[in-house]
Structure formats: structure tokens, C-alpha cells
Amino acid sequence: MKEILDALFHAYGQAVTLTRGEEKETFSAFVQPLRREKEQEPREATALGWVDQRRWRYIGPGQPAVQDGDKLSCGGENFAVQGAAPVRLGDAVLYWHAVLRPWKEGTQ
Numbered sequence: 001m002k003e004i005l006d007a008l009f010h011a012y013g014q015a016v017t018l019t020r021g022e023e024k025e026t027f028s029a030f031v032q033p034l035r036r037e038k039e040q041e042p043r044e045a046t047a048l049g050w051v052d053q054r055r056w057r058y059i060g061p062g063q064p065a066v067q068d069g070d071k072l073s074c075g076g077e078n079f080a081v082q083g084a085a086p087v088r089l090g091d092a093v094l095y096w097h098a099v100l101r102p103w104k105e106g107t108q
Contacts, residue, residue, distance in 0.1 A: 006062075015074065016072055034057050057097075058079075058099070060098075062095055065093070083098060084097070
């Protein structure tokens with residue numbers, strides 16, 4: 001099963017670069033926007049200014065593992081991992097599922 005998923009990531013996935021500290025790794029994964037039931041303005045006014053409320057879904061291979069706070073780049077967009085969890089079959093990690101938020105250089 002893991003080999004089939006890895007082949008699908010390689011054949012149909014997008015190039016994704018994972019940045020963790022000074023380390024970078026490029027591989028194939030799926031990144032797509034999370035759909036909303038109603039179309040609405042994807043940002044909200046806060047005391048600090050406008051905050052982008054869009055979220056993206058990440059589905060990627062078992063390795064490398066993605067963790068909260070990691071940075072991902074895909075298709076010219078930059079994202080921060082907001083929540084990640086492995087999907088397992090027995091003890092093996094088949095793939096990682098994560099929610100991403102837009103991220104800009106120089107922000108937390």
C-alpha cells in the first residue's frame with residue numbers, strides 16, 4: 001500500500017519544499033485549498049491588521065514527517081503547518097495529513 005501511495009505522490013503530486021530550521025528537503029505531495037460552504041471574504045480585521053483566514057490541505061508521503069511550525073513552499077506559495085497527523089496502517093506511516101495557513105517571510 002505504501003509503495004502505491006509513494007508512486008502516486010511521485011507521478012501526480014506537486015513539488016513541495018519543506019523547511020525546518022536551516023534544513024530543506026524537496027519532494028512531491030498534494031496541496032489544495034480547503035473549501036468553504038459559503039464563499040466569503042477569506043480575511044478578517046484584527047487589532048494587528050488583516051489576517052488571512054484561508055486554509056490549505058496537505059497530503060504527503062510518510063517521510064519526511066511534517067510538524068506544527070514547519071514551513072512549506074509549493075507553486076510559488078509559502079505555508080506554515082498548523083496541524084499535522086500521520087495516517088497509519090499498523091505501525092507504518094502511510095502518509096501525512098496537515099492543515100496549512102499562508103505564511104509570509106519575516107512573520108512567525
